[in-house]
Amino acid sequence: MVFDLAFIWAGLIAFAVLAYVILDGFDLGVGILFPLMRSEAEKDLAMNTVAPVWDGNETWLVLGGGGLFAVFPLAYAVIMPALYVPIIVMLLALVFRGVAFEFRWRTKRGKFLWDLSFFGGSLVATLAQGVALGALVQGIAVEGRAYAGGNWDWLTPFSLLTGVALVAGYALLGATWLVMKTDGPVRSVAHRLSLWLGGVTLALVGLVSLITPFLNPLYLDRWFTFPNALFSAFVPALILIAAFMFHKGLHEGRDAWPFLSALALFVLSFVGLGISFYPYMVPPSLTIWEVAAPDESLWFLLAGALVLVPMILAYTGYAYWVFRGKVDPAGGYH
Structure with missing residues (x-):
């Protein structure tokens, strides 16, 4: 049996990035919403909902970034010079927030x-992540297996749009997380915000999705050319179902449904992004196989990943299980 190691590793890196987005996204969202908490007690409660898990969530960022460096070194060497500014800004913001x-x-x-640092770090880190994503989606100039663009190519109207969309999306995750994890005034505020942020996020995701196919002929072919369009159509259909479940959960008091539906929106958007990108690691020039390390290195690293990834999943799942349910304002976690 022949294993396509580059493809397997692309899946592992994609999984690590997705795990970071959906896990760290909600605690960044709580930070974005921090100024809307009306009292110190409400701020303490909001922070206590993420205190047990926030640092573990960022494990996936390390795994994704480190894996890209080790497994796809050419992609790392091209992407980093193109996105130095937003990535460095993101890391500094995460330091302040931590x-x-x-x-x-x-x-x-x-x-x-420190309240301001928590809010500012969360907002700036999220915006930087969204801008970096937008810059990657719109394409990176490559010439002779090296970055050939300018210092500010990452800063465009589209990348700013994706940055704002991600801020809205993470804020939605944060609001629905607070609905699920709290009672009383914090839940009331988060519930009202969830209704508004759900509509804003869905509109921005729709706008980004409409613009993306026209950035690259590959994307246009993938989404609108028969028979590819038949396969791709399931993503927007499932997003509409997730939106319905989100609305139903909020109005029927099913506190876990809005959060799970918001997570589904992110997962489906990520799947849509993967459909657009494949088989490129650095669109529109370098494929997964062109940027991969030698098979010997991929085998060696895969052996370690097969041990570490299940361990990370196990302790992450255990942490969420231990701290399940609503947070007691009197007890807290700190």
Whole structure:
């Protein structure tokens, strides 16, 4: 039996990126919504809902970035120079946000500064991720197996649109997470925000989806040419079903449904992105197989991944199981 190692590793990297987006997305969303909490008690409760899991969620970012460097070195060497600015901004913002998690509990006089760091770090990191994604979708100039574009090619109206869309999407995840994990005033605020953010996110996802096929003939062929269109049509159909379940869950008081439906929206959008990209790792020039490391390296790294990935999944699942249910405002996690 012949294994397509490059394809397997592309799937693993895609899984790690998706796991990061759906897991770290909601705690970044809680940070984006932080200023809308009306009291210190509400802010403490909102932060306590993500305190047990936020650092574990970022494991997937390390796995995705480290895996790209080790397994697809040419893709890493092309993508990083193209996206240096948004990626460095994202990492610095995540540092500020991570420090705020620890320091805001240890001070009274300067607590507002750490609240601002938590909000600002979450917002800037999300915006930077969205801009980087938009820049990758619109294509990276490659010449002679190296980046051939300018320092500011990543900054375009489309990349800014994807940045704003991701901010809205993560805020939606954060709001629906708070609906699921809290009661009382925090849940009431999050419930109202979820209704508004659901519509905004769906509209922005639709706008990005309408523009994307016209950025590259490959995307246009994948989505609108028969028979590819028959295969691709299931994604928007499932997104409409997720939107219906989201609306139904909010109006019937089924607190887990809106969060799960929002996660489904992200998963389906990610699947749609994969349909557009395949078989390119760096669109529109470099395929998965052109940027992969030698098979010997892929086999060696795969042996480690087969041990580490199940371990990460196991402790992540256990953490979420231990801290399941609503958060007690009196007890908390800290």
